[in-house]
Every structure is written in structure tokens, then in C-alpha cells.
Amino acid sequence: MAAYAFATVGNILALTGDVDMFQTEQTFSGGVFHHSIPNGRAGADIIVTPVELLARTQGDGSKLFSLKLSECQLELGGASGRMVFCRNTDSSLTIFCEERGFPAALSSASFGALDDRFRELRSLQRSQNSRQWFWVSISLLLIAVVCAGLYFGTLAAAQVAVRSLPISVDEKIGQMASVSMAPGIPLAEQHSATVLVRDIVEHLRPYSAIPDMDFRVVVIQDEQVNAFALPGGRIYVYTGLIRHAENAEQVAGVLAHEMAHATLRHGLQKVSQSLGIVVAMQFMVGDVGGLIAFGSQVAQESVLTSYSRAAETEADLEGARMLHTAGIDPAAMGEFFEIMKHEHEELPAILSWISTHPQHDDRISEIRRFRDSLPAAQYRPLQLSLDDAKRDIGQQ
């Protein structure tokens, strides 16, 4: 071992000359607190011997400190919870280390004399930890309950408020959205496809929940298999959808679904939902910072990009009810989903409709179940043909 030549301060051991006394020593890296070190602390190499702990500070002006194992007062703690502190009796010197093998080395060097104290400290730490986790869980639960309460409270209040708002609000929102969206090039009012879709909507209108809603139809020249409704009753149908439908009843199925979104006022509900999130988040902002902000962003985006699954199911069932009372077989709606499902793999263009209308199988079976629960009725075929519309779309 190299020569030590160090000053002595207080209980610091002075060693001079060649020392080769530690046969069973083990070295760890840690640190020392002592007033004689500038700034009061330094990193140190810690040597565990059967008699004492030696700590040699690093860098210029290196010093050696020693602490008898018999005097060592153990403590556990630090940022990791694994830091072992050894203090002398008046706490003027502290040697600390958090390396994994350090407790074992101390234990064997002291021939088990420190084991009881280690056990005591670990069990104390465990009980503190479990108590703390208990309180943390209780607090998080409480925060979650308060947030959920605010969210659902605002949601319920907003839904009541939405229902009491006049339909003209829906129409204004729909009109503003139609201006800002500009979904594509619309076909002419007198185009056979527009006329066909308008005829189907007029056929369904008397059976909708709000018959005097201002349903307006726009057919858009686009190969996507898509249709959507804006609040207030503007309904957009893409020519791709008409091209893929087998008969007018299937188009009526999709239109009934979209009209149901408008009459059930799902658009306004969506706005009120994000309002609920905003209010709940407002309560939280300031303390749990980034994570919550991120969570709220994700939550808001997913709410705003599509209707919820519950809203889709609601629109399916309301649409099926409209078809039934209008004398059209609600199975047509399910048939169109079947077509979507089969053509799904080949035509990426139809993905758009599928992505916002997930789980076709569930919906088809749901519609079938609903249809079976309806009183038996005599369904009549619609006296409308898709042929003219399909031909005219092709010529565009």
C-alpha cells in the first residue's frame, strides 16, 4: 500500500511511512462530512477494516479520516434511501457510502456487531415507506375523485344546458364549421346524386326526432367512402360512398345515422365534454404540472377528433329507429357496414369512414339485436335507384 502522510485534526488518524496493515480491507467510493475540509464535505475512498472505517479524500490536499467501528453510529437515508451514514459519537465526523456491498462489508468487518442496528433501521425505513405510500395513494385517490367529480359534474350540467339551448345554436355552429372546413368540391344542386340523397333525407325527415331541423345535403366529389353531419343538420356525403352502396336503402342507413348525430346534438355535447375537461384541469393546474397538462392535451385531442363510441352507438340505434318507422329495413345499415368490412383491406380510401366508426362487427350485431327487438313491420323497398347517380358520378 502506498505511503500515507496526512495532517491530524481531532479524531483524524495520522499515518506516516509504509503501512500494510489491512489484509482484509475492502474499498468503496463515498464521502466525508468534516469541518476541516473546505466546504465541509468531499468525496472519498472508503476502506473498511476489521477495526475501523478509513476515508481518504480525493484530489489535492487529500486527508485521511478514521472512525472506529465500535463507535460508529449507523443511519440509513439519502436520496436513494440506500445511503449508509457512519457517525462518531459527537457527530463531528460522518462517513457515507451508498455502494451495494458496503453494508455487507461493514457487517462482516464488525463480526455482526452492527447487524442488529441495520435490521432496526431497515424495518424503520420500510414502515415509513409503507406509511408514506399509503398517504400518497389516499391523496392521489382524493385528487382523482375531485377531478372526476368536477369532470362529470360539468359534463352533466353542460348536457342539461345543451338540451335547453335552442336549435339555432347548433345551426350557427354548423354554419361556422362549414365555412372553415371547406371539405371539397360540391356537386351541383340538380345533379342526380344530390337529388337522390336529398330525396332520401326528405323521406326520412318526418321520422327524425326533430322533423323541422334544417337538414341540408351536400354531395362532394371525392372517392373517399365517407359521410358526416355538422351540428344543425348539414349533411355531407362523398361520391365514393354512393359508388360503393348496392342500393338506396344502404345509403338511407348511413344518412339515418348521420341525421341522428344532428338530432341527438352530439356536436354540442362534444364541445361541452371538452369544457368539462378544461374545468377539471383548471382545478389542478399549478401543482401537478407537466404530466397533467400532457394528459389533458391527449384527452382533449381524442375527444375532439371523433365522436365517442357511445355517441356512435346511440346514433346507430336512433338511425335504425328512424329507418324502422319510415318503413325501411334497418338491416340495410348493417349491410353497408358489411360492405365496408369486406372492402376494407383493398381500398385504403375507405379507411376514413372506418377509422371514426370502429368495431363493425359489434355494431352490426348491435343493429341486428335492435332490429329483432322491434315489433314486426312490413318493410317496403325505397322507390329510388342508384343507377342514375352512379352513372353521372362516373362522368364527372
Added chain:
Amino acid sequence: MKTEIRNRPAFANLLVEMQPGDRFVAEAGAMASMSSGVTLSTRWNGGFLNAVLRRIFAGETLFMNEYLAETAGHVVLTQPLPGDMIEMPLRGNTMYLQPGAFIAAEPGIQLGVSWAGIKSLISGEGLFRLKVSGQGRVWFGAYGAIFSREIQGELIVDSGHLVAYEPTVGIRPGLAGGIFSSFFGGEGVVIRVSGQGRIYMQSRSFNGLAAWVNSHL
């Protein structure tokens, strides 16, 4: 290498006066001015993987700038937030810095990211922290004034005010008072700092500023 922190505490900036051969590393983008005799080389912040980890988890930049004086000259370093800077000498000991606090270090200092844990996250201090260790001086900055405290026993610090702490110090989340007063008294979650060692705190909290601005939007 002589250094001076000027214009303290509000708009602190670090003046580094360099002799030929002096070198140090600093956070990318921290330089406000430098002599023409000082060369600047950019490198990954401690190797590619380390740099990416530090960028993602410790709020530091992907690159580090190394300044080397070929002839005598100076470099002035600043930080984005208005606030103080502090010089901290390390003698083989380790210090944990909050994300974004680091400004510069002498060549003997190693930088790394360390896992701070769920307790730290709940305390509002993040899942990761920057670990600085080695021999030499480290400079870091904060929002507002910086003050340090030797911990003996326990101290309660509001979340967002802790800038740096030693590994010998334990931090755990706590409530400022009871459940009611904690959430309606505006203090919410606090950090209970315990053990032996030094912590550095900032007199302003960024979350406090964000909340204040937010309430005026």
C-alpha cells in the same frame, strides 16, 4: 481560469477569464459573447446515448460546447431565466441538479443522468435529475435568487423551489398541512428534505410564474 458572476442576482451572467490552454464545457446556447482567441467545439453531451438521455430526461441540451483558449481571452455565459447563478466546488463529491439548471463545468467534472424515482415525481421535481460529480467547479443557475441551506434533520420546501441537493439528502413528497389546507391553502404538495447535506433553493418557482401568467390569459 478566473471567473466572476456579475449582475447578481436578477440578471446574473458568468464571466470566464481564460489563460492559454484553459478549457471548460458549457450548455449549448449559453454563450453571450467570447473573445476571438477562444475556440468553440461542439460535441455530444457526453456521448450520443448519454446526450439523448440527458436531452429527454434531464432537460439539458443535446450538445455541449467546449471552450478552449488558444490565447488569453474571455467568455460570457448566460441563462434563459432571470435569476442568479452560483459556483459550486466539487471535491470528489456528487450533487444532483434539477433539469435545466446546469450552465458550465470545469473539465474534471462528469455529468450524468440519474433516476430520481416516483417520490421525486410526486414532489414535482421530475423522474430524472442531472448528476454532477468529480473534481472542479460547476456553475448552475436558477429562477430568482439562489440560497443554500445545510440540512440537519428535516426541512419543508415548496415544490418547484429545489434546485440542487446532495445524495446524502433524502427527499420525499408531503402535504403542507392537512388534506384540506394543502389543497385550498395554495401550497399543495411540498418536499420534505431530510438527512445531512446541502440543498440549493431558488426564490421563485417557474410553476408559480406559469400559474400567474395563466390566470391573466
